[in-house]
Amino acid sequence: MGFADRYLHSVNSSNLLDDEHHHATDALCAAAVADTAGAGFGALLSRVKYADGTQHKMFESGSANLAGLLRIWTARVIEKGRERKWVKIGNAWDGQAAEALYRRVAERSLAHWLDGKCPTCAGTGNKDRRICTPCKGTGRGEVGGQGFERERVLDMVSELEGLLQAHNARAAGMLRGAWHTHLS
Ligand SMILES: [Zn+2]
Numbered sequence: 001m002g003f004a005d006r007y008l009h010s011v012n013s014s015n016l017l018d019d020e021h022h023h024a025t026d027a028l029c030a031a032a033v034a035d036t037a038g039a040g041f042g043a044l045l046s047r048v049k050y051a052d053g054t055q056h057k058m059f060e061s062g063s064a065n066l067a068g069l070l071r072i073w074t075a076r077v078i079e080k081g082r083e084r085k086w087v088k089i090g091n092a093w094d095g096q097a098a099e100a101l102y103r104r105v106a107e108r109s110l111a112h113w114l115d116g117k118c119p120t121c122a123g124t125g126n127k128d129r130r131i132c133t134p135c136k137g138t139g140r141g142e143v144g145g146q147g148f149e150r151e152r153v154l155d156m157v158s159e160l161e162g163l164l165q166a167h168n169a170r171a172a173g174m175l176r177g178a179w180h181t182h183l184s
Contacts, residue, residue: 069110074102077105081105123139
């Protein structure tokens with residue numbers, strides 16, 4: 001289990017619903033949720049992933065962002081899971097099982113996306129000046145488990161990557177725009 005795994009797991013499993021800190025983060029998150037289709041969520045992803053250069057520093061100083069990100073992401077995964085009918089809901093028990101599945105998928109995909117590094121090359125993609133064999137140079141670790149849940153985790157990891165790339169492209173576009181304006 002990587003650092004993000006452990007951190008997110010503790011966030012997800014402890015009941016933070018009533019503390020004040022949580023309410024403060026809620027306001028921030030509400031703003032981001034309102035804008036999940038647009039720049040807000042991508043910006044938050046980028047901030048959490050790259051905030052202070054190093055991941056450990058980021059977790060210490062940006063844990064509120066990360067907790068918020070997990071909440072927003074869980075809400076999105078629940079939405080997707082329902083939309084795509086990951087679980088056929090026949091009775092109340094199915095509903096609970098579905099809810100638990102959505103939460104696990106959200107937590108595991110976010111943790112993997114944040115620091116799911118390949119243990120052989122420590123995420124560099126290279127080993128002994130060659131392309132790392134286990135990860136084929138991607139630097140990403142394997143998503144554990146198997147079957148349906150693992151597939152959904154992988155889906156959600158690529159969604160996160162897509163959201164971040166869209167955000168980066170938008171940000172780069174804005175930067176270029178600003179530069180041109182500056183020059184003219
Ligand atoms: Zn590797």
